[in-house]
Amino acid sequence: MSSTETILETQGLTKEFKGFVAVNKVDLKVRRGDIHALIGPNGAGKTTFFNLLTKFLPPTRGTITYRGTDITSERPAQTARRGIVRSFQISAVFPHLTALENVRAALQRGLGTSFHFWKPESSLYPLHERAMELLEAVDLQAFAHEHTVNLPYGRKRALELATTMALEPELMLLDEPTQGMGHEDVHRVTELIKKVSAGRTILMVEHNMNVVSSIADRITVLQRGAVIADGPYAEVSKNPQVIEAYMGSADTELQGAH
Amino acid sequence: QAQTGPVRIGFITDMSSLYADIDGPAGAEMIKWAIEDFGGKVLNRPIEFLSADHQNKADVAASKAREWIDNQNLAMLVGGTSSGTALAMAGVTKEKHRPYISIGAGSARLTNEDCSPYTVHYAYDTVALAKVGAGALVKAGAKKWYFLTADYAFGQSLEADASKVVKENGGTVVGSVKHPLNASDFSSFLLQAQGSKADILALANAGGDTINAMKAAKEFGITKSMKVAGLLVFINDVHSIGVANAEGLQLADSWYWNQDDESRKFAKRFFEKYKRMPSSLQAADYSAVTNYLKAVQKLGTTDADKVMAELKSMKYNDFYQKNGQVRADGRMMHEMYLFQVKSAKDSNTPWDYYKLVAKVPAEQAFTTVAESKCSLLKK
Amino acid sequence: MEIFGIPLQAFLGQLMLGLVNGAFYAMLSLGLAVIFGLLDIVNFAHGALYMVGAFVAWILMDKWGISYWWALLLAPLAVGILGALIERLFLKRLYGLDPLYGLLLTFGLALILEGVFRKQYGVSGQAYPVPDLLSGASNLGFMILPNYRAWVVVASIAVCLATWFLIERTRLGAYLRAGTENAKLVQAFGVNVPLMVTLTYGAGAALAGLAGVLAAPIIQVTPLMGSNLIIVVFAVVVIGGMGSIMGSVITGLLLGVVEGFTRVFYPEASNIVVFVIMAIVLMVRPAGLFGKEA
Amino acid sequence: MAGTEMLRIADLHAWYGESHVLHGVNLTVNEGEVVSILGRNGAGRTTTMRAIVGLTGRRTGSIRIRGQEAINLPPHRVAKLGVGYCPEERGIFASLSAEENLLLPPAIADGGMGVAEIYDMFPNLKERAASPGTRLSGGEQQMLAVARILRTGARLLLLDEISEGLAPVIVQKLAETIRTLKAKGFTVVLVEQNFRFAAPLADRFYVMEHGRIVKEFTQSELGANMGMLQEYLGV
Amino acid sequence: MSTPSTSVAGDLELGAPQAPAQASTGIGKAARYTYLALLVLALLAPAIGLYPVFVMKLLCFALFACAFNLLLGFTGLLSFGHAAFFGFSAYVTGWLVKQQGWTPELGLAAGAAAGAVLGLVFGLVAIRRQGIYFAMITLALSQMVFFLCLQAPFTGGEDGLQGVERGKLFGLLPLGDDRVMYYLVLAIFVGCFLGILRVVTSPFGQVLKMIRENEPRAISLGYEVDRYKLLAFVLSASLAGLAGSLKTLVMKFATLTDVHWSMSGEVILMSLLGGVGTFFGPVVGAGVVISLQDMLADKVGEWVTVIIGVIFVVCVLAFRKGIVGELLAWRERRNTKK
Numbered sequence A: 001m002s003s004t005e006t007i008l009e010t011q012g013l014t015k016e017f018k019g020f021v022a023v024n025k026v027d028l029k030v031r032r033g034d035i036h037a038l039i040g041p042n043g044a045g046k047t048t049f050f051n052l053l054t055k056f057l058p059p060t061r062g063t064i065t066y067r068g069t070d071i072t073s074e075r076p077a078q079t080a081r082r083g084i085v086r087s088f089q090i091s092a093v094f095p096h097l098t099a100l101e102n103v104r105a106a107l108q109r110g111l112g113t114s115f116h117f118w119k120p121e122s123s124l125y126p127l128h129e130r131a132m133e134l135l136e137a138v139d140l141q142a143f144a145h146e147h148t149v150n151l152p153y154g155r156k157r158a159l160e161l162a163t164t165m166a167l168e169p170e171l172m173l174l175d176e177p178t179q180g181m182g183h184e185d186v187h188r189v190t191e192l193i194k195k196v197s198a199g200r201t202i203l204m205v206e207h208n209m210n211v212v213s214s215i216a217d218r219i220t221v222l223q224r225g226a227v228i229a230d231g232p233y234a235e236v237s238k239n240p241q242v243i244e245a246y247m248g249s250a251d252t253e254l255q256g257a258h
Numbered sequence B: 001q002a003q004t005g006p007v008r009i010g011f012i013t014d015m016s017s018l019y020a021d022i023d024g025p026a027g028a029e030m031i032k033w034a035i036e037d038f039g040g041k042v043l044n045r046p047i048e049f050l051s052a053d054h055q056n057k058a059d060v061a062a063s064k065a066r067e068w069i070d071n072q073n074l075a076m077l078v079g080g081t082s083s084g085t086a087l088a089m090a091g092v093t094k095e096k097h098r099p100y101i102s103i104g105a106g107s108a109r110l111t112n113e114d115c116s117p118y119t120v121h122y123a124y125d126t127v128a129l130a131k132v133g134a135g136a137l138v139k140a141g142a143k144k145w146y147f148l149t150a151d152y153a154f155g156q157s158l159e160a161d162a163s164k165v166v167k168e169n170g171g172t173v174v175g176s177v178k179h180p181l182n183a184s185d186f187s188s189f190l191l192q193a194q195g196s197k198a199d200i201l202a203l204a205n206a207g208g209d210t211i212n213a214m215k216a217a218k219e220f221g222i223t224k225s226m227k228v229a230g231l232l233v234f235i236n237d238v239h240s241i242g243v244a245n246a247e248g249l250q251l252a253d254s255w256y257w258n259q260d261d262e263s264r265k266f267a268k269r270f271f272e273k274y275k276r277m278p279s280s281l282q283a284a285d286y287s288a289v290t291n292y293l294k295a296v297q298k299l300g301t302t303d304a305d306k307v308m309a310e311l312k313s314m315k316y317n318d319f320y321q322k323n324g325q326v327r328a329d330g331r332m333m334h335e336m337y338l339f340q341v342k343s344a345k346d347s348n349t350p351w352d353y354y355k356l357v358a359k360v361p362a363e364q365a366f367t368t369v370a371e372s373k374c375s376l377l378k379k
Numbered sequence C: 001m002e003i004f005g006i007p008l009q010a011f012l013g014q015l016m017l018g019l020v021n022g023a024f025y026a027m028l029s030l031g032l033a034v035i036f037g038l039l040d041i042v043n044f045a046h047g048a049l050y051m052v053g054a055f056v057a058w059i060l061m062d063k064w065g066i067s068y069w070w071a072l073l074l075a076p077l078a079v080g081i082l083g084a085l086i087e088r089l090f091l092k093r094l095y096g097l098d099p100l101y102g103l104l105l106t107f108g109l110a111l112i113l114e115g116v117f118r119k120q121y122g123v124s125g126q127a128y129p130v131p132d133l134l135s136g137a138s139n140l141g142f143m144i145l146p147n148y149r150a151w152v153v154v155a156s157i158a159v160c161l162a163t164w165f166l167i168e169r170t171r172l173g174a175y176l177r178a179g180t181e182n183a184k185l186v187q188a189f190g191v192n193v194p195l196m197v198t199l200t201y202g203a204g205a206a207l208a209g210l211a212g213v214l215a216a217p218i219i220q221v222t223p224l225m226g227s228n229l230i231i232v233v234f235a236v237v238v239i240g241g242m243g244s245i246m247g248s249v250i251t252g253l254l255l256g257v258v259e260g261f262t263r264v265f266y267p268e269a270s271n272i273v274v275f276v277i278m279a280i281v282l283m284v285r286p287a288g289l290f291g292k293e294a
Numbered sequence D: 001m002a003g004t005e006m007l008r009i010a011d012l013h014a015w016y017g018e019s020h021v022l023h024g025v026n027l028t029v030n031e032g033e034v035v036s037i038l039g040r041n042g043a044g045r046t047t048t049m050r051a052i053v054g055l056t057g058r059r060t061g062s063i064r065i066r067g068q069e070a071i072n073l074p075p076h077r078v079a080k081l082g083v084g085y086c087p088e089e090r091g092i093f094a095s096l097s098a099e100e101n102l103l104l105p106p107a108i109a110d111g112g113m114g115v116a117e118i119y120d121m122f123p124n125l126k127e128r129a130a131s132p133g134t135r136l137s138g139g140e141q142q143m144l145a146v147a148r149i150l151r152t153g154a155r156l157l158l159l160d161e162i163s164e165g166l167a168p169v170i171v172q173k174l175a176e177t178i179r180t181l182k183a184k185g186f187t188v189v190l191v192e193q194n195f196r197f198a199a200p201l202a203d204r205f206y207v208m209e210h211g212r213i214v215k216e217f218t219q220s221e222l223g224a225n226m227g228m229l230q231e232y233l234g235v
Numbered sequence E: 001m002s003t004p005s006t007s008v009a010g011d012l013e014l015g016a017p018q019a020p021a022q023a024s025t026g027i028g029k030a031a032r033y034t035y036l037a038l039l040v041l042a043l044l045a046p047a048i049g050l051y052p053v054f055v056m057k058l059l060c061f062a063l064f065a066c067a068f069n070l071l072l073g074f075t076g077l078l079s080f081g082h083a084a085f086f087g088f089s090a091y092v093t094g095w096l097v098k099q100q101g102w103t104p105e106l107g108l109a110a111g112a113a114a115g116a117v118l119g120l121v122f123g124l125v126a127i128r129r130q131g132i133y134f135a136m137i138t139l140a141l142s143q144m145v146f147f148l149c150l151q152a153p154f155t156g157g158e159d160g161l162q163g164v165e166r167g168k169l170f171g172l173l174p175l176g177d178d179r180v181m182y183y184l185v186l187a188i189f190v191g192c193f194l195g196i197l198r199v200v201t202s203p204f205g206q207v208l209k210m211i212r213e214n215e216p217r218a219i220s221l222g223y224e225v226d227r228y229k230l231l232a233f234v235l236s237a238s239l240a241g242l243a244g245s246l247k248t249l250v251m252k253f254a255t256l257t258d259v260h261w262s263m264s265g266e267v268i269l270m271s272l273l274g275g276v277g278t279f280f281g282p283v284v285g286a287g288v289v290i291s292l293q294d295m296l297a298d299k300v301g302e303w304v305t306v307i308i309g310v311i312f313v314v315c316v317l318a319f320r321k322g323i324v325g326e327l328l329a330w331r332e333r334r335n336t337k338k
């Protein structure tokens, strides 16, 4: 299922906030094609790490290498264009655009006419076909012309995924994709992630161990900004340090949270 | 132009902002009085009065003027304060051929480089203020001058004109400082002026700036070491400075309510309505309209060209001026005055603020024909 | 001895005068910062409230012969009550909306207040004497400083410090700051937020009124006095970092001084120096000198 | 299930602007009980909580807290009746430090937890005490939001999705905390997506659907109701 | 639910806050007929006795307000310095036509270009700031332009640049005739109005919409949002400049009023009154404000400021969506009720 090629690598990646080290010399390798989960106690630095990868924050030290290129000092949009795309911890759609327009927004950039203020909107219509395909992939075709504010929570997350996929990302970063979802939706989204992972690499933060255990190929555990364990799920979940810092007492074990 | 229906006189001035006190609604009322006192009719046609607030916006002034002329067949326009609006109205009346009497504006451009055959510039202009304010003082012995100048066209031309007069009369300008318009604090500028050791501090500014500068001058004790001359001060300004602070201030004006019986009579009527005394502009509003109506009555027509010819040939004698005459460039030539603000204890009745220092004849007060760039004078 | 080509004496004199002006800026921008920082309202009416403060003092003197010292107490109180009314009647309806609306509403209110006073009292202004106790001047060696101006500096710095302490260091201050972000939630914790907000706006207005009374004896009391100043005061608040109490006070004082020296070295620019500084500061530090980065 | 009535809601309707969200909710919570409200996303559970404290738009019906009618009270008066509310969106204040956030809600009664006790429970908070509130990580903010109201001594706690975004260890700790609170006689209304968290804690359950209570059962009836829950929640 | 990483958007993001009249983005049939009717009316205006100079002035301000609304309503940026573009271009055109003898068409083009250049400068400085800060920095920059115009020799200071002759368009059409001028102004206005419609619905307009709705999201989709905002700013500034230039030709002068910050306030009032984020709102708003000023000029004298103030207050309290916005909302409500 996964090759051994490394798509993303960080070396000594560090982020300090006024003397507080949120991410501490993280060396992480993500292999192409994997679903790679990043877990760890609250405040371990997972979101910060994501922010570093997507350039929402500049690292204090360290390098980020993507497909062999050093991208440490690129701007956010540049990174996005390279194919590293992040979905937000909360759903961050365009609320007053329809579902279709949301997906089209992501496709549009590929057209290269985004600065063309003299072209009519109809010049974007050829994108609709692909947009509908993407919506179908996440089972949203029925909502294509609905304003996204009106969509239920789980559907918004699905839309978010469809939009993210429209960017043809090679590496998708998902921050707590199932947070705040009902059980049904958790299940749906988990399946979806599984589905879209085909041909892509996914790095995700998730507290729901059911989700992690069912789809992650590999897990990295952060604590206090540093990596304390790294490996396949079965291995990591037995690591006593991980149990102590994160999972809690052995009896709840992996089912503990959800 | 139709010679039937009402004769419409329009008045466009600042009714609501910076200059509303020195002219404004009370100025409009003066024009109404002039019309009433004239009998409300001329050439057996009723006189109708239109007035508008240009809010100090040239475009409002010009649009209003243009619209009145086009749609209401306006016979004559009186333009109030502020040079920008006055020049804009002069442009319109020149194009549309209507008599235009400008009263509150200071800019001498109205009768100089931008002169128009239809404009009469009635009360004062910056040249006169400079010549009267500075000239008389230098002659009286104030030799070393320091200027505190509002940094815009009006202030600059006041300073330039006054400096010229100072030098021509053997004085020197030892320094000057330009302050921005509406500077609320003058202490810093005054400290610089104090350092200059000049005899006289000339305020080449107006309104609020003059008031604040004068107040601060008093506060910092500048008035003890130097005389202060205001180049453009209206009686309303003196009132708000307070006579105690303004004491000794020298200023030029075209009229003062307490200068003779006729003026006092006019002022009394004004005071009864407004509980303050009229400014020279408000007096001029009354005078200008009355004289215009006399000219129309005499000619038997409101035809612009004929009226302009008459306005430029008649003699003006009323409470506002003696032996006034309008020159070909539209400049109303009359006597100007230099006043000094009395001390608080000499000020007996309300608004009794000035004592007369000097009278300056028209020829010495205004731009001379030789100095002028107006083509109308060169024929 | 000379500094930057001007005699030391003159230099010190200008510095002192700059501080006096700075004190006004500080006090006005303080009220503005309190209102913006705590209520998220860009209070365009601030200048008008300042003007009302000065007018109330003048009316008290003119109509009832009430002295400066009483006016110092009564006028801010009156303006504070006016502020509280404004909040209750108008601003209250705008919470939770874009701050743009607060700005536009107060802009409208400023026009109304200014217009009414203009109609009533004209534009050329009223004279207000310096109180006897503070008339006269002291010779500081390098300059003659009118006593009244010295008093202004002292009084306004004291007021600024007290306000800063109240907001940054007390529990009430914490409620206020939290209330800005999520008033409903703070209220759900048991704090009477609506009352607090009304009082805060009232207090901000009272600060403007107080500045007005302090200013009355030295600058012309006219309906336009506020609008002449408001834009500069806005700039001060922005440079200081919107909502930062200390920032606006320090920036106010600093700008007073900078402006003072500009008047010496390049007087033509003294009106725009504030804006130049503002543009530069915002380019370098988007949240202002003392503002918290967004 | 003895004890006096802490909260009684009758025929509660609530609106957000034009949209009518609650359609006649009825529920009762006795003193010392832990009650959990279950439901799908958008069922109206959060809205019910918000309506109790007075944070929705218009509302009608009756909300009695310790027998006192609160439907027309402004939020700060409701709080004074002894209600502590932990909102779903956490509501951490950016302009206050973590510690200021913690100390913000005024104490309304004696018997709240001490600051030391709280820091003991959530060591992260102690470490980040001086940091601006919203600079905390998602989970830390969640801890702060809960800790904050434990301090106030409120006897009726309305907790909305407090386990969300927390690491399993912390979730366990929270569960313990709620047991302790119950032992001390606090009354808790728990809204949770995380059924496994709520299930063992609650004495009684209400199930909500489309702004109405559709089912009510006790802890002991839980087993018997799993089928129904499966249908409503997909558990 | 909010986390630090997602609050990047800045809570002060202005403009179209309640997403006013979203429905208006596509031009409906009804709207099309309304526009057509209005166009016919405008074409006939001089014939049916509407005063052409007044209508011209109104159209200039309407264009100005539309330009402003392109930024506030469709990009979500509140500029408090638009008077700078309007006024500066007014001077540029006035000076070129009067002193340098340029033809009117060149003068207008130069005015639009001057607006664009100034807009670029403003934009480069301000564009990365958000909300109130953006408003304030544009205000600061426009104050600088104001002082520049006050001091610069070619503007005539507070007297203004007076007596600009309209000349002949392309050396043929005598613009001195009010009616000829009127049709020129109308043509330019209609052109620009359609242009703005196009911009808003263009691919570029779509990106603006995304930025307004959710800026961090747009960034994460790979859009360099600052560049889009900058282009929007330059377009808006250039149109505002064109409006100012046109006004100079219509009125035959340019004065400081045009660059004063209160003019920036006025254009905000127009947009707000008409409806921010609607296409026709600014035109209606400009119409109301200009007619009002004109009427107030004779009728109420000293009460002008108070009345304008009251309008602001009433507008903010009761008509937040503006006249057109409220109408659209009303229509929508009626439609949903059916």
Ligand SMILES: Nc1ncnc2c1ncn2[C@@H]1O[C@H](COP(=O)(O)OP(=O)(O)OP(=O)(O)O)[C@@H](O)[C@H]1O
Pocket (backbone or CB within 6 Å): A017, A020, A021, A022, A040, A041, A042, A043, A044, A045, A046, A047, A048, A049, D128, D131, D135, D136, D137, D138, D139, D140, D165, E004
């Ligand atoms: N901008 C910031 N300034 C200061 N401290 C910060 C900032 N952002 C994050 N931190 C701190 O860095 C640490 C790591 O935060 P981060 O958000 O990365 O945690 P996380 O692993 O995502 O946790 P969670 O699972 O709770 O979301 C936290 O202790 C947080 O308080």
Ligand SMILES: Nc1ncnc2c1ncn2[C@@H]1O[C@H](COP(=O)(O)OP(=O)(O)OP(=O)(O)O)[C@@H](O)[C@H]1O
Pocket (backbone or CB within 6 Å): A153, A180, D016, D017, D019, D021, D039, D040, D041, D042, D043, D044, D045, D046, D047, D048, D088, D193
């Ligand atoms: N501020 C609001 N304005 C308008 N509608 C709202 C608002 N908040 C919630 N709603 C709507 O009210 C309904 C109930 O929402 P509520 O938040 O109470 O649900 P919930 O049961 O708590 O679900 P969740 O699991 O998503 O938290 C939903 O349909 C939602 O869309």
Ligand SMILES: [Mg+2]
Pocket (backbone or CB within 6 Å): A046, A047, A048, D137, D138, D139
């Ligand atoms: Mg996180």
Ligand SMILES: [Mg+2]
Pocket (backbone or CB within 6 Å): D045, D046, D047, D088, D160
């Ligand atoms: Mg909820």
